[in-house]
Amino acid sequence: MSHTVYDCSEGCPVEATLALIGGKWKGVILFHLLSDTIRFNELRRLMPGVTQRMLTKQLRELEADQLIVRKVYPEVPPRVEYSMADYGLTLAPIITALQKWGTEHLKKVKQEA
Amino acid sequence: MSHTVYDCSEGCPVEATLALIGGKWKGVILFHLLSDTIRFNELRRLMPGVTQRMLTKQLRELEADQLIVRKVYPEVPPRVEYSMADYGLTLAPIITALQKWGTEHLKKVKQEA
DNA sequence: CGGAATCCAATTCGATACTG
DNA sequence: CAGTATCGAATTGGATTCCG
Numbered sequence: 001m002s003h004t005v006y007d008c009s010e011g012c013p014v015e016a017t018l019a020l021i022g023g024k025w026k027g028v029i030l031f032h033l034l035s036d037t038i039r040f041n042e043l044r045r046l047m048p049g050v051t052q053r054m055l056t057k058q059l060r061e062l063e064a065d066q067l068i069v070r071k072v073y074p075e076v077p078p079r080v081e082y083s084m085a086d087y088g089l090t091l092a093p094i095i096t097a098l099q100k101w102g103t104e105h106l107k108k109v110k111q112e113a
Numbered sequence: 114m115s116h117t118v119y120d121c122s123e124g125c126p127v128e129a130t131l132a133l134i135g136g137k138w139k140g141v142i143l144f145h146l147l148s149d150t151i152r153f154n155e156l157r158r159l160m161p162g163v164t165q166r167m168l169t170k171q172l173r174e175l176e177a178d179q180l181i182v183r184k185v186y187p188e189v190p191p192r193v194e195y196s197m198a199d200y201g202l203t204l205a206p207i208i209t210a211l212q213k214w215g216t217e218h219l220k221k222v223k224q225e226a
Numbered sequence: 227c228g229g230a231a232t233c234c235a236a237t238t239c240g241a242t243a244c245t246g
Numbered sequence: 247c248a249g250t251a252t253c254g255a256a257t258t259g260g261a262t263t264c265c266g
Contacts, residue, residue, distance in 0.1 A: 013215025014140040014208065020218075022135040024239095027127040040248055051240055056249065077247045078246080094214060095127065097207050102126025105133075137258090153228055164260055169229065190227045191266085 020065050021091065025050050025058050030088065030095050033068060037083040067091065133178050134204065138163050138171050143201065143208050146181060150196040180204065 021027055025047060032038060032046050044055060059082060062068045067088035073079040134140055138160060145151060145159055157168060172195060175181045180201035186192040 012141075013212045013219060014144045015138075015215070016219055017211040017215035018135060018140045022131055022140075025128070027131045027135075028125075031127045052249075053241090054239070057239095072248095075247095076246095078249085080248060091214065094207070094210050097210060098130040099126045101204065101207060102128070102130035106126060106129055165229075166261090167259065170259095185228090188227095189266095191229085193228060 017094070020062075020067065021094070023058055023061065025054065026062060027095065027098060029055075029058060029062065029082075030067065030084070030091060031099060033082060033084050033088075034092055034095060037081050040080050040082070043082065062088070130207070133175075133180065134207070136171050136174065138167065139175060140208065140211060142168075142171060142175065142195075143180065143197070143204060144212060146195060146197050146201075147205055147208060150194050153193050153195070156195065175201070 021030060028047055029043065032043065038046070040055075040059075043059075044050070044052065047055070050058075059068070059070065063070050066085055069083050069085045071081045071083070073081070134143060141160055142156065145156065151159070153168075153172075156172075157163065157165065160168070163171075172181070172183065176183050179198055182196050182198045184194045184196070186194070
C-alpha cells in the first residue's frame, strides 16, 4: 500500500524512502523512466517479468506519490506515456547508486557461482 | 525470499539491490547497524513496530546475504550481537542517501498535511 | 535472552477474461 | 492500446506458546 505508518524513533526516513521506491518493480520502472518517456506497452517489453496488473498498480502508486507523471493522449488507439515528475527526479542519485551497486553485486554473485 | 530471478534486460541491477535491502525493515536495520553493534533486544527497542518473528527473519536474510554478521556469545543468559559485515559496509552510501532523502520527504509531507 | 514452532488472518500476486 | 474485473494460489505478517 506504500502508506503504512512507521513508528520507529530514528531510522524512519530510510523506511519512508523505501516505502516509495522499494516496491517490487518500482525501482526498475524509475530507472527506465530516468532515461526516457515511455509508453505502457513499451514498459511491459522492458520488464518481461511483470504482469500487466502489477505494472498498472505500481505505476499508479508512483503517480500518487508524485514521482512520475501519467499523460493520456485522447487518440484512437489510445496512448499513455509515463515520465519522471520533478519530484521523482530528485531520486535520480539514489536510483543510479542502486544500479551501480547492483551491477557490482551481480558480478560478484556470478563469480561465486 | 530475496532470491527471486529477475528477467528484465537492463534495469536488473536496481532490482537486485532492492531485493537485498528493500525488505520491509531491512533498510532500518542496516541504518542502525551502521552506527553500532547491536543486540537482538536492543534492536527490538529501536524498532517498536517489528515483531520478534519478523525481526529474526529479516536478520537471518541479511546474514545470508553477507550484509551483516551475527555473533553468538556462549553465555548464560545468551547474548547475540549484530553488526555490519564488510560487504554490507559498501552499502553505506546508499543507506545514508535513503535516509537523507527520506528526511526531506517527511518534512515535505508534513507541510502538506 | 534470543529465539523456534505453530496457527491463523491479511495481503499480494498471477492467470485469465473482458472493455472503451 | 491500455487498461479493469474477478478469481484463486501463494506469500506475508501477527499473536501466541514453548525452549535451551
